[in-house]
Amino acid sequence: MQHLLAIVIGVGLVDSANPSTIVPGLYIAAGNHAVKGLAGFIAGVFVTNLVAGVLIALGPGEAIMAAVPHPGDHARHLIEISAGGFALIVAAVLWFQRERVAHHVTRSADRFDRSSLLVGAGIVLVELPTAIPYFAVIATVVGSNRPAATQVLLLTFFNICFVLPLLAIFGLRTLAGERALGLLARIRGGVDRFLATLAPALVAIVGIALIGIGVYGILTDVNH
Secondary structure, rough: HHHHHHHHHHHHHOOOOOOOHHHHHEEEEEEEOOOHHHHHHHHHHHHHHHHHHHHHHHHHHHHHHOOOOOHHHEEEEEHHHHHHHHHHHHHHHHHHHHHHHHHHHHHHHHHOOOOOOHHHHHHHHHHHHHHHHHHHHHHHHHOOOOOOOHHHHHHHHHHHHHHHHHHHHHHHHHHHHHHHHHHHHHHHHHHHHHHHHHHHHHHHHHHHHHHHHHHHHHHHHHHO
């Protein structure tokens, strides 16, 4: 259980550095009705991502696992390594498409204040088909054969980690009030400047982390 929890939290923390959620969060924080807007945005991201993950894990995930032989630890480690390798491929694609990614996010900035809850949910739904780290976590959780309640709890931990940067922005904006606007604006400007390279770099970090976890698991099994 500790190894499984470490995977869920580790991937969740790395995946939390996601420009597609952080950049809109920064724009909302620097706008009108920032606290209410941020709360709605965070709720939209968290609830939608969690519900989608639970539906996948307890729906088709359970059905697939019931139809095929249950993988052992070695097979799960190979799945982690494969998912990490695929994430590196996605990172390479994002690198070659980095200018388009940056333009798409910044072009949508003026819509973030209008309906933050729907914006958060919409971003999650649009990105879900390419959420390789999340799918890797779901596959690992389902493959663990833990009770359904435990699987839901693990996915909840992942999504708490996933929204931690947004919660940090919310805390800064709430506690510091108007004094935080200057800092948030500078952070937003920095993200805008580096957005073209930030997304592929973060996906690559997730891929390397997954490969590292898989290799470590295999080496640990061999030593035992």
